[in-house]
Amino acid sequence: DQQVKQNSPSLSVQEGRISILNCDYTNSMFDYFLWYKKYPAEGPTFLISISSIKDKNEDGRFTVFLNKSAKHLSLHIVPSQPGDSAVYFCAASLNYGQNFVFGPGTRLSVLP
Amino acid sequence: GAGVSQSPRYKVTKRGQDVALRCDPISGHVSLYWYRQALGQGPEFLTYFNYEAQQDKSGLPNDRFSAERPEGSISTLTIQRTEQRDSAMYRCASSSTRSPYNEQFFGPGTRLTVL
Numbered sequence: 535d536q537q538v539k540q541n542s543p544s545l546s547v548q549e550g551r552i553s554i555l556n557c558d559y560t561n562s563m564f565d566y567f568l569w570y571k572k573y574p575a576e577g578p579t580f581l582i583s584i585s586s587i588k589d590k591n592e593d594g595r596f597t598v599f600l601n602k603s604a605k606h607l608s609l610h611i612v613p614s615q616p617g618d619s620a621v622y623f624c625a626a627s628l629n630y631g632q633n634f635v636f637g638p639g640t641r642l643s644v645l646p
Numbered sequence: 647g648a649g650v651s652q653s654p655r656y657k658v659t660k661r662g663q664d665v666a667l668r669c670d671p672i673s674g675h676v677s678l679y680w681y682r683q684a685l686g687q688g689p690e691f692l693t694y695f696n697y698e699a700q701q702d703k704s705g706l707p708n709d710r711f712s713a714e715r716p717e718g719s720i721s722t723l724t725i726q727r728t729e730q731r732d733s734a735m736y737r738c739a740s741s742s743t744r745s746p747y748n749e750q751f752f753g754p755g756t757r758l759t760v761l
Contacts, residue, residue, distance in 0.1 A: 538688070568749060577650070577737060577752030578689070623688045633702055634750065636681075636688030 537561050538626050540637035547644050553611040555640050557624030562605060564626040568634070569598060569609050572621045581622070582609070614644045648672065650753035652738050658759045659728055667723045667756045671740030678721050679750055680713055683735040689752075695721060728760045 539558045547553045557567075565586040570578035584591040584598045584607065591598050597610045611618055624637040651670045659665050671678050677696050681689035691705040697718040706712070710728075715721040725732055735757050739750035 540688075543686075570752075575754070577739070577754050579752070580749035583749065625688070633691055633694065634679075634689075635691065638687050 536638070537564075537635045538624055538637040540622075540624055540640045542640050543638070544641040544643070547614045547642065549616055549644055549646050550613045553609075553614045553618065553642055553644065555609040555611075555622050555624075555642065557607045557609075557637055559605050559607075559626050561626070561628075561635075562602075563628055564635075566627045567598070567600065567607055568625045568627075569596075570623040570625060570636075571618075572623065572639070578623055611642075614642075616644045616646050618642060619644050650738055650740050650751050652736075652753040652756050654756060655754060656757050656759075658761065660761050661728060661730060663728055664724065664726045665728055665758060667725075667736050667738075667758070669721045669723070669738030669740075669753060671719065671721070671738070672742070672751055673719075675740035675742045675751070676718075677741045677743070677750075678715055679739040679741070680721070680723050681737045681739065683737055683755070685735075689737055692723070725758075728758075730760045733758055733760045 568583045569581040571581045572578040582593050582596050584600050600607045621639045621641045623639045625634040627634045653668045679694040680692040683689045693703040693713050695715040710726045713723045735755045737755045739752045741750045
């Protein structure tokens with residue numbers, strides 16, 4: 535039973551437009567969430583995080599929104615760039631980072 | 647600076663053989679994590695260490711899997727009597743208590759193929 539779900543395996547967006555990647559989780563005790571980006575043949579790299587006491591965190595073109603009541607978070611990338619094309623993993627943890635559970639990932643393709 | 651390194655990058659072995667996968671974390675990182683990643687899936691937690699102490703091994707699938715980090719730096723994940731279902735990408739990550747985000751820095755992985 536997947537505790538962290540990313541229901542869209544892939545997403546295509548035109549360069550300059552907004553990319554929205556979604557993540558749902560089942561465990562209401564998760565208190566910390568991260569997004570990782572992964573290029574082919576490389577390990578995942580940290581992108582942005584949010585703790586459960588916040589509902590939004592912004593870093594440049596990247597914004598993560600958390601809706602605790604819906605157990606849903608989303609990553610917005612605006613404007614999208616071709617270099618953003620990668621697989622994006624959502625991860626959730628208990629106890630602020632002791633043990634992360636990853637979603638299956640969403641492959642984002644930003645078309646020039 | 648040097649990131650997390652893993653060796654070997656690729657390992658092909660025959661069913662029944664033992665394999666040892668090595669992880670060299672970022673220098674000074676306290677925590678070290680092992681994950682297994684199947685094709686098209688996210689990393690699946692196996693175990694993690696703080697310094698040399700194994701804090702959580704609940705993700706290890708069975709007793710053929712073990713991990714150690716004897717001096718609190720390099721770690722080895724050992725799989726005994728490998729089976730075909732053990733074929734996967736094995737990823738190591740490390741993190742620092744000084745990081746405000748608790749983000750984990752991942753290595754490139756070891757792709758294990760059991761024939």
